[in-house]
Amino acid sequence: MESRGSNSPPDPAVAGPLPYEGVWRFTAPAVDVSVPQARHAVRDLLERQQVPVGGDTVQGLLLIVSELVTNAVRHAALLSPEIAVEVAVGTSWIRVSVEDNHPYRPKALEADHGQTGGRGLMLVREITGEAGGTCGVEQTANGGKVVWAALPLVATVTSPRSTPSAL
Incomplete structure (x- = not known):
C-alpha cells in the first residue's frame, strides 16, 4: 500500500495547524486484501498523528473504511484496478x-432482511448520522467517484433520521 501525506510539524512561532491536522492518501490495488490493509493504515495513522478521537468514533470510522473499500473492490475493480483512501483531519x-x-454512483439500499449483502452504504449512513457527521458521493474530474464520510472528533448524539446524507 503506497502512502503519501502532507503533514509537517508546526512552527511554534507561527499560528497554524494543530499537530494532528493534515491530509493523507493511501493507494492500493482493488483486491480483497486491501480492505484490512486500508483499515489498519487508517488506524495506525490516527495513532501516529495522535488524533484526539474517541474509541467509539475510531471503531465507527474503521468500519466505514472497511465498507467503502469493500464496495470499491467488489463493484469498481474492473474499471478501477487501483483505489485511493484519503484521510483528512481538521481541528474538530x-x-x-x-x-x-x-x-x-452508489446509493444506500433500504433494509431487506432476506438479502445477505448490499447494506454497506446504509451502515455507513447510519454510523455517520449517529456520530453527528455527514456522508456523500462526488464525481471526479476523470469520471470516477469519491465516496466519503465526515465525523466530528467529539461525538454528538443525533437522531439518524435528522442527519442529511447524499447516500
Missing part, C-alpha cells in the same frame, strides 16, 4: 474517502 472533524475510477 475527520473525513475518510475512497476514490475509484468507476462512474457508477
Whole structure:
C-alpha cells in the first residue's frame, strides 16, 4: 500500500495547524486484501498523528473504511484496478474517502432482511448520522467517484433520521 501525506510539524512561532491536522492518501490495488490493509493504515495513522478521537468514533470510522473499500473492490475493480483512501483531519472533524475510477454512483439500499449483502452504504449512513457527521458521493474530474464520510472528533448524539446524507 503506497502512502503519501502532507503533514509537517508546526512552527511554534507561527499560528497554524494543530499537530494532528493534515491530509493523507493511501493507494492500493482493488483486491480483497486491501480492505484490512486500508483499515489498519487508517488506524495506525490516527495513532501516529495522535488524533484526539474517541474509541467509539475510531471503531465507527474503521468500519466505514472497511465498507467503502469493500464496495470499491467488489463493484469498481474492473474499471478501477487501483483505489485511493484519503484521510483528512481538521481541528474538530475527520473525513475518510475512497476514490475509484468507476462512474457508477452508489446509493444506500433500504433494509431487506432476506438479502445477505448490499447494506454497506446504509451502515455507513447510519454510523455517520449517529456520530453527528455527514456522508456523500462526488464525481471526479476523470469520471470516477469519491465516496466519503465526515465525523466530528467529539461525538454528538443525533437522531439518524435528522442527519442529511447524499447516500
